[in-house]
Amino acid sequence: MFTDALRRDAARIGEHLEDVLKTNPDLPVIEGMRYAVAGGKRLRGFLVMEGARLHDVPEAQAIWPAAAIEAIHAYSLVHDDLPCMDDDDLRRGLPTVHRKWDDGTAVLVGDALQTLGFEMVLDPACHPMAEVRADLALSLGRASGRAGMVLGQALDIAAETADAPLTLEQITELQAGKTGALIVWSAEAGARLAQADLQPLTDYATALGLAFQIADDILDVEGDEATVGKAVGKDADRGKATFVSLLGLDGARRRAAELVEAACDALSPYGDRAQTLNDAAQFVISRDT
Amino acid sequence: MFTDALRRDAARIGEHLEDVLKTNPDLPVIEGMRYAVAGGKRLRGFLVMEGARLHDVPEAQAIWPAAAIEAIHAYSLVHDDLPCMDDDDLRRGLPTVHRKWDDGTAVLVGDALQTLGFEMVLDPACHPMAEVRADLALSLGRASGRAGMVLGQALDIAAETADAPLTLEQITELQAGKTGALIVWSAEAGARLAQADLQPLTDYATALGLAFQIADDILDVEGDEATVGKAVGKDADRGKATFVSLLGLDGARRRAAELVEAACDALSPYGDRAQTLNDAAQFVISRDT
Numbered sequence: 001m002f003t004d005a006l007r008r009d010a011a012r013i014g015e016h017l018e019d020v021l022k023t024n025p026d027l028p029v030i031e032g033m034r035y036a037v038a039g040g041k042r043l044r045g046f047l048v049m050e051g052a053r054l055h056d057v058p059e060a061q062a063i064w065p066a067a068a069i070e071a072i073h074a075y076s077l078v079h080d081d082l083p084c085m086d087d088d089d090l091r092r093g094l095p096t097v098h099r100k101w102d103d104g105t106a107v108l109v110g111d112a113l114q115t116l117g118f119e120m121v122l123d124p125a126c127h128p129m130a131e132v133r134a135d136l137a138l139s140l141g142r143a144s145g146r147a148g149m150v151l152g153q154a155l156d157i158a159a160e161t162a163d164a165p166l167t168l169e170q171i172t173e174l175q176a177g178k179t180g181a182l183i184v185w186s187a188e189a190g191a192r193l194a195q196a197d198l199q200p201l202t203d204y205a206t207a208l209g210l211a212f213q214i215a216d217d218i219l220d221v222e223g224d225e226a227t228v229g230k231a232v233g234k235d236a237d238r239g240k241a242t243f244v245s246l247l248g249l250d251g252a253r254r255r256a257a258e259l260v261e262a263a264c265d266a267l268s269p270y271g272d273r274a275q276t277l278n279d280a281a282q283f284v285i286s287r288d289t
Numbered sequence: 290m291f292t293d294a295l296r297r298d299a300a301r302i303g304e305h306l307e308d309v310l311k312t313n314p315d316l317p318v319i320e321g322m323r324y325a326v327a328g329g330k331r332l333r334g335f336l337v338m339e340g341a342r343l344h345d346v347p348e349a350q351a352i353w354p355a356a357a358i359e360a361i362h363a364y365s366l367v368h369d370d371l372p373c374m375d376d377d378d379l380r381r382g383l384p385t386v387h388r389k390w391d392d393g394t395a396v397l398v399g400d401a402l403q404t405l406g407f408e409m410v411l412d413p414a415c416h417p418m419a420e421v422r423a424d425l426a427l428s429l430g431r432a433s434g435r436a437g438m439v440l441g442q443a444l445d446i447a448a449e450t451a452d453a454p455l456t457l458e459q460i461t462e463l464q465a466g467k468t469g470a471l472i473v474w475s476a477e478a479g480a481r482l483a484q485a486d487l488q489p490l491t492d493y494a495t496a497l498g499l500a501f502q503i504a505d506d507i508l509d510v511e512g513d514e515a516t517v518g519k520a521v522g523k524d525a526d527r528g529k530a531t532f533v534s535l536l537g538l539d540g541a542r543r544r545a546a547e548l549v550e551a552a553c554d555a556l557s558p559y560g561d562r563a564q565t566l567n568d569a570a571q572f573v574i575s576r577d578t
Contacts, residue, residue, distance in 0.1 A: 025440075116435065
């Protein structure tokens with residue numbers, strides 16, 4: 001079952017992150033790191049674990065990129081939540097790092113989590129071949145930096161002061177960077193560990209990532225703050241273009257469903273073995289959190 | 290001549306960083322990245338280039354870790370200068386990134402510069418062997434993250450609210466993380482590229498890094514803001530323990546001179562070839578900026 005697999009992988013990833021961080025002294029920055037990686041669905045880490053299973057990669061290897069992508073994702077959330085960025089007080093139903101500690105600590109926590117992400121894929125325990133570790137780390141850099149996630153964030157900020165709302169094409173490009181790139185990296189990681197063809201998982205995750213963002217935009221309109229665990233309705237309040245504002249609620253739902261179908265089609269070379277990943281694609285558009 | 294070598298290497302590193310960043314679109318985040326890596330002495334990058342020359346490593350390889358460490362150093366400065374950290378308006382005599390743009394842009398600029406640092410040492414052009422690239426990247430993570438630079442910054446923040454000023458031992462530990470770890474990594478990088486023994490350069494840079502920090506503390510007391518290019522006298526104003534407050538001005542100068550001697554001794558296996566690095570050690574305690 002998908003939800004069981006998600007829960008089991010999330011717990012395993014959480015244990016690994018605790019293990020890695022337990023050798024550090026009890027300073028606010030380290031406590032903030034532990035706090036920031038605790039909880040959450042850990043969907044990105046789950047994609048790593050499942051992509052690795054498809055290629056018979058041992059879990060003891062897959063856990064490293066799975067934990068790494070959760071550290072990178074957590075770093076981006078901690079910095080995004082800062083008052084000078086999205087200014088959010090709540091994340092996963094709990095105070096954000098800068099609310100629980102302070103802004104300076106949150107900056108350092110995010111910085112150290114990014115570094116930790118790279119350290120984990122480069123750990124010799126991640127894979128015996130340095131070539132594979134270097135490939136994971138370089139692709140992680142491309143997915144998260146100025147050509148990936150940060151580019152998407154920069155486009156997002158630029159859009160706020162632009163004269164006209166974004167077009168569907170522009171918002172799709174923005175999303176491909178801001179949330180898509182890490183999702184694609186997550187799904188590909190198992191194939192990278194196995195030195196296998198990345199294409200089916202790339203295509204799967206590209207469609208999945210877009211569906212995920214459309215679902216997020218729908219949740220921002222329809223979701224309940226207590227369930228979602230963070231502020232909702234912010235995009236509409238700001239008059240920001242979203243997939244919902246551009247396609248309408250029904251159109252957005254339809255587009256998300258088409259993308260999930262495309263995602264599942266991409267995995268046809270794997271046959272029945274891809275069932276959990278197919279279920280995951282259904283999940284991202286039906287979740288309420 | 291040392292100053293010629295420093296100037297030549299700094300220019301070469303600057304060109305490389307411009308080359309790497311010129312493919313990116315003209316968004317404030319990218320402009321901020323270019324701005325943040327422009328100028329400065331580039332002492333860390335110079336240590337990489339000279340350490341590589343000692344081992345006959347081609348400049349076309351050494352330029353990657355040299356530019357990488359400057360990107361990592363620049364990221365730490367951009368984040369350190371934020372209002373929620375040290376709150377500095379001036380860096381290298383120019384407005385800091387958050388003053389020229391805004392705090393959110395400065396957070397993203399720092400984030401993207403950190404990622405860029407990892408990408409550059411992992412670039413296949415850096416070294417033909419993935420093992421060497423992975424080693425450079427993992428050691429860079431350890432030097433800059435929760436076991437290195439960020440740990441030092443966290444200890445520094447903790448010291449501000451501590452009941453008693455730091456002891457000499459504590460301040461030395463703090464410095465070893467905050468500024469020492471990147472300096473050690475820089476000096477070692479050439480030996481890593483050559484897969485040579487790191488020890489002489491480790492010992493050199495450990496002494497050099499401490500001397501560098503002592504010189505910084507002396508500059509903070511004696512320096513002129515216009516020449517130093519950033520605010521001075523801040524530590525004393527805050528009643529913060531520094532090497533000068535603990536050793537006195539003369540004691541601090543004496544200790545720095547002893548460390549420079551130890552640094553030069555460590556390079557004796559390289560004989561005359563280490564002359565430029567020996568001159569560099571002299572420079573760090575006699576600089577006025």
